[in-house]
Amino acid sequence: MLQEILQSLPQVLVDGLTLGAVYAVVALGYTMVYGILQLINFAHGEVFMSGAFIGTAFFILIMGMGWASAIPQFILLIIVLILTASITGLVGVGLERVAYRPLRNAPRLIPLITAIGISFILQDVVRFIAELFNGNYIVTGPSLFSEQITLKASAISSIFYDARFKTSFLIVLGVAIILMVALDYFVNKTKWGTAMRAVALDRETASLMSINVNKVISITFFIGSALGGATGVLFAVQYGTIDPYIGFILGLKAFIAAVLGGIGNIRGAMVGGMLLGLMEMFASANLSLLTGGVFGAEYKDVFAFAILILVLIFKPEGLLGKPTAEKV
Amino acid sequence: MKLNKSFGVLLSGVLSISILAACSSDSGSSSSSTSTTPTNTEPAEGTKVIKIATQSPLSGGSAIIGEAIKLGAQMKLEEEKAKFEEMGYTLQLEPYDDQADPKKGVSNANLIGADEQIYGVIGHYNSGVAIPSSEVYEKYNIAMVSPANTAVEVTERGLKTVNRIVGRDDFQGPAGAEYAVNELGAKKIFVIQDKTAYGTGLADAFIAAAEEAGAEVVGYEGITIGEKDFNGVINQILNKKPDLVFFGGLYAEGGIIIKQARDKGIDVPFMGGDGMDSSGLVDIAGEAVKNTYITSVAGDSTATDSGKKFVEDYKAKFNKDPEGFSVYGYDSMGVFLTGLESAIKANNGELPGKDKVAEAVRAVKDYKGALTDVSFDEKGDNVNAKIFLYKFEEASYPPIQVGEVSQ
Numbered sequence: 001m002l003q004e005i006l007q008s009l010p011q012v013l014v015d016g017l018t019l020g021a022v023y024a025v026v027a028l029g030y031t032m033v034y035g036i037l038q039l040i041n042f043a044h045g046e047v048f049m050s051g052a053f054i055g056t057a058f059f060i061l062i063m064g065m066g067w068a069s070a071i072p073q074f075i076l077l078i079i080v081l082i083l084t085a086s087i088t089g090l091v092g093v094g095l096e097r098v099a100y101r102p103l104r105n106a107p108r109l110i111p112l113i114t115a116i117g118i119s120f121i122l123q124d125v126v127r128f129i130a131e132l133f134n135g136n137y138i139v140t141g142p143s144l145f146s147e148q149i150t151l152k153a154s155a156i157s158s159i160f161y162d163a164r165f166k167t168s169f170l171i172v173l174g175v176a177i178i179l180m181v182a183l184d185y186f187v188n189k190t191k192w193g194t195a196m197r198a199v200a201l202d203r204e205t206a207s208l209m210s211i212n213v214n215k216v217i218s219i220t221f222f223i224g225s226a227l228g229g230a231t232g233v234l235f236a237v238q239y240g241t242i243d244p245y246i247g248f249i250l251g252l253k254a255f256i257a258a259v260l261g262g263i264g265n266i267r268g269a270m271v272g273g274m275l276l277g278l279m280e281m282f283a284s285a286n287l288s289l290l291t292g293g294v295f296g297a298e299y300k301d302v303f304a305f306a307i308l309i310l311v312l313i314f315k316p317e318g319l320l321g322k323p324t325a326e327k328v
Numbered sequence: 329m330k331l332n333k334s335f336g337v338l339l340s341g342v343l344s345i346s347i348l349a350a351c352s353s354d355s356g357s358s359s360s361s362t363s364t365t366p367t368n369t370e371p372a373e374g375t376k377v378i379k380i381a382t383q384s385p386l387s388g389g390s391a392i393i394g395e396a397i398k399l400g401a402q403m404k405l406e407e408e409k410a411k412f413e414e415m416g417y418t419l420q421l422e423p424y425d426d427q428a429d430p431k432k433g434v435s436n437a438n439l440i441g442a443d444e445q446i447y448g449v450i451g452h453y454n455s456g457v458a459i460p461s462s463e464v465y466e467k468y469n470i471a472m473v474s475p476a477n478t479a480v481e482v483t484e485r486g487l488k489t490v491n492r493i494v495g496r497d498d499f500q501g502p503a504g505a506e507y508a509v510n511e512l513g514a515k516k517i518f519v520i521q522d523k524t525a526y527g528t529g530l531a532d533a534f535i536a537a538a539e540e541a542g543a544e545v546v547g548y549e550g551i552t553i554g555e556k557d558f559n560g561v562i563n564q565i566l567n568k569k570p571d572l573v574f575f576g577g578l579y580a581e582g583g584i585i586i587k588q589a590r591d592k593g594i595d596v597p598f599m600g601g602d603g604m605d606s607s608g609l610v611d612i613a614g615e616a617v618k619n620t621y622i623t624s625v626a627g628d629s630t631a632t633d634s635g636k637k638f639v640e641d642y643k644a645k646f647n648k649d650p651e652g653f654s655v656y657g658y659d660s661m662g663v664f665l666t667g668l669e670s671a672i673k674a675n676n677g678e679l680p681g682k683d684k685v686a687e688a689v690r691a692v693k694d695y696k697g698a699l700t701d702v703s704f705d706e707k708g709d710n711v712n713a714k715i716f717l718y719k720f721e722e723a724s725y726p727p728i729q730v731g732e733v734s735q
Contacts, residue, residue: 008563011592015559127387136391138580140612148593161566164592239556241584241612246556284560288549297561298523298550 003159005286010153010163012285013278018169018238020277021176025231026254027261027269028183029224035200035264036220038108042115043095045251046122047088047225051232052242053126055084056141059236063142073144077171077237084233085226092225093218101214119247127244138243141236145171172234179227180270186223187266196220200264253280260308262321271319279304375413376679379420380405380664381440382657383433383451383461386425390578392608393653394453397475398423399646400657401450408665415672417679419665422446426457433457434464441468447685448473448664450657455479456525462490471686473664475656478602478625479529483707489686491708493660493700494625495715497526500601501533503715503733504574504623508599509541511731512621514572518547518565520585522577530601531576538574546570553581562589571596578603583612590616597621605652605718607725620720621730626652627699627716628729638698652726659697667692 026048033041058080063069071079099118103111130137145168153160187193198206199216207213235250236242253276261272283303288296295302311319382401384394405421412419424440426433433452440446441464449465449472452458458477465472466487474482474492478500483490508514517538521531528550535545546568549561562585565573573589573596575582582604589598590613598620605624610617629635629650638658642650667689671680674688695702701712717731 004567008567011563011566012560015557015563019557019559131387136608137387138608138612140614143614146591148591166591235556239584240587241556241580243554243580245554249554281560281563285563288547288564296549297564298552300560301552 001289004289006159007161008285010151010160012281014151014163014165014169016278016281017274018165018172018277019281020274021173022231022235022238022250022273023254023257023277024270024273025176025179025227025234026250027258027273028180028266029228030255031258031261031263031266031269032196032220032224034258035266036196036217037100037104037111039100039111040115040255041100041224042112042251042255043099043118043122044224044228045247045254046119046126047092047095047247048228048232048235048251048254049242049244049247050091050122050126051084051088051229052236052246053130053139053232053244054087054229055080055233056139056236056242058083059141059144074171077144077233081175081230081233085230088229088232089222089226092221092228095225096218096221101217119251123244123247130244138241140241143240144168144237166238168238172238175234176231179230183223183227184266192216192219256305256308260311260318262318265318265320265322268318268320275319276304276308279307375416375418377418377420377445378412378668378679379422379443379446380661381422381424381436381443381446381449381451383424383426383436383440383449383457384453384657385428386423388428390428390453390580390606393476393606393651394425394428396651396654397451397453397657397660399642400475400650400654400659401661403642403645404658404661404665408662412665412669415669415677417672420445424451426452426454426461428454428457430457430460433461437461437464441465441470446470447668447682448689450475450660450664452477453653454524454526455482455529458482458490459485459525462487465489469681469683469686471664471667471682471689473660473689475660476602476625476653479525480533481525481529483709486707488683488690491663491689491704491710493656493663493697493702493710493713494602495713496709497530497601498533499713499733500623500625500715501530501535502537503717504599504601504621505534505537505543506541506733507621507623507717507731508572508574508597509538509543512572512597514538514543514570514597516546516568516570516572517543518549518568518570518573519545520549520551520561520573520575520577522553522575522581523550524553524577526601526603527576527578529576530603531574534574534576551577551581551585553577555581556584558585558588559592561585562592562594565589565594566592573598575600575604577601579606579609579612583609583617586613586620587616595619599623602626602652607649607651610720610723610725613723615723617720617723620727622718622720622727624652624716624718625713626656627714627732628726629655629699631729632699634696634698655697655699659695659700659702662697663692663695663702664689666695 029044099114127137147167151163154162195211195216257272257276258269261268283300284297382398384397386394409419424436453476455477466489471489478497480498519531521527600622602624604622629639671685671688693703703711715733718727719730720727
């Protein structure tokens with residue numbers, strides 16, 4: 001049994017890291033907003049989904065132009081990432097302005113309900129637009145970075161099978177890591193990052209120290225939503241097919257990843273996302289093996305969440321969360 | 329700050345406009361769906377209105393097929409309209425969107441039941457929706473003719489009103505299994521299902537027949553509808569090295585599984601049921617769809633002369649190619665109208681009760697449709713139903729027919 005698990009391990013790691021990277025970057029959006037506003041922005045999963053659609057639309061649009069085939073795929077991806085991140089970032093700022101700012105002093109439950117409402121609206125707006133242009137809301141984008149790479153894990157040790165993946169795996173992982181490192185730098189080393197941390201620590205006092213709280217919150221939403229939108233593009237590149245409901249399940253899991261890592265803690269969200277992705281992929285590949293066929297791959301979420309519950313029982317503040325530490 | 333504020337105003341403007349656009353479009357589409365139906369014109373004085381509902385997923389992942397069923401039914405209804413006008417009745421089509429959701433299907437069914445003028449239902453596409461909804465039709469004695477439901481339980485419950493013109497999963501699954509084992513020489517088979525009434529039923533029927541035929545099932549896994557990453561299950565396929573993978577489910581997930589499996593270098597044949605019989609499968613899987621086999625209850629529309637005529641008329645009328653199930657929507661409506669006509673005649677030209685119409689539909693024998701021959705048995709199954717086997721040799725729809733199995 002152990003041997004079979006080991007054989008597939010390289011492949012499971014590759015797939016788990018891809019999924020985990022997506023969870024991690026989406027989890028960042030949840031954790032940043034929570035850190036500053038103590039608001040669980042459930043619409044964030046839908047911002048991610050909008051990013052996937054906007055990105056796919058750009059890909060189809062740009063690749064439809066004749067001269068675009070001369071552009072290297074990588075540059076094309078960067079252009080689309082930047083465009084999409086800007087748009088979804090602005091959508092995030094708009095959402096905050098319209099839906100959350102008027103409710104900032106309302107009881108906590110109210111903005112939470114609003115967030116759920118916003119997520120329904122975004123789902124149906126995207127569905128409507130996709131159906132208008134495509135006739136069907138399941139959209140399949142152009143296939144990019146589809147060269148196959150074989151990871152010669154068997155050369156390291158004969159225990160392992162080789163792992164195969166598409167170039168898009170490297171792109172997803174690479175871009176996700178760059179985004180996370182850049183965000184970490186931004187929050188910890190720049191003036192605006194300091195302002196964000198100050199607002200997260202104590203909003204009233206920060207405003208007394210001549211920090212423009214509204215602006216900081218807008219920037220937080222911009223960055224969080226831009227990251228979510230960029231991840232949407234990565235998701236579309238990796239998995240090809242998207243629909244307006246991908247944001248719900250994925251958003252939920254990213255939120256859980258944020259809780260696992262310690263909500264409000266940026267590095268925690270990254271760790272939590274990666275862990276959740278790896279656990280899920282490990283479970284779906286090995287669960288029936290481990291339980292002798294009693295539980296199949298369909299119980300992967302049960303497995304992953306059972307571990308989540310265990311972690312939270314023993315460390316309620318999450319893996320990297322510190323009960324009294326600074327947030328964001 | 330100023331810039332920020334103006335951005336905020338701009339974005340809130342964009343948001344509210346898009347919300348408004350969504351609202352108006354929603355009401356627009358629902359009113360257009362009734363107004364574009366030419367059958368909805370005011371009935372002439374003195375004629376009685378008979379409404380026939382369609383229930384199929386007009387939105388959602390299966391919308392391509394749901395729309396095809398509706399258009400097929402609509403076409404037949406419009407062709408037969410003149411005949412019923414002479415008898416003094418105006419036929420009207422009432423399309424309902426069941427969203428492939430059992431809850432929505434049942435709530436639509438209650439609306440249908442509450443409408444005194446609706447005498448029959450053409451639908452559904454999803455067995456999981458048809459089963460609870462048909463309980464409601466039974467209560468109101470509304471005849472249902474299904475163009476696509478294959479789950480065994482649909483007719484097995486002994487409901488008087490439920491009929492289908494297609495084959496059953498306990499016939500479709502074995503047909504696929506025999507082909508896989510005998511023709512493709514599959515010895516080790518990996519089975520995936522999507523945990524719906526349809527997917528599980530089909531997969532179980534397939535497994536039973538495959539094991540009987542001498543193949544070994546090396547893995548049996550479930551996936552969750554709506555997810556996009558099936559690499560976990562695909563890794564198991566890699567380990568088990570089967571020589572055929574069977575998927576019991578619909579094309580939205582099937583297409584992704586095929587694509588992700590081919591990306592991982594799994595080049596063994598895939599096989600699926602009628603839920604994969606859609607051009608959407610090719611859209612999603614792309615080139616990866618090659619070497620995929622499907623069993624379908626829907627035959628090749630161009631196989632008969634009347635079928636060819638149907639395809640041409642359909643293209644001319646709706647300006648798009650028919651799906652495999654279009655002709656089944658057409659023939660289901662044909663069967664229902666045949667039953668309705670005989671019920672009216674039996675009642676001396678007066679409008680009979682809904683229960684009489686349901687009885688007459690069940691009694692239909694030797695109906696010759698554009699593609700199907702329909703004779704219902706006492707359960708409402710079509711004794712002439714066939715199962716067809718197709719292979720995708722190119723990344724194009726429809727696939728090539730490679731076999732045909734009769735009951």
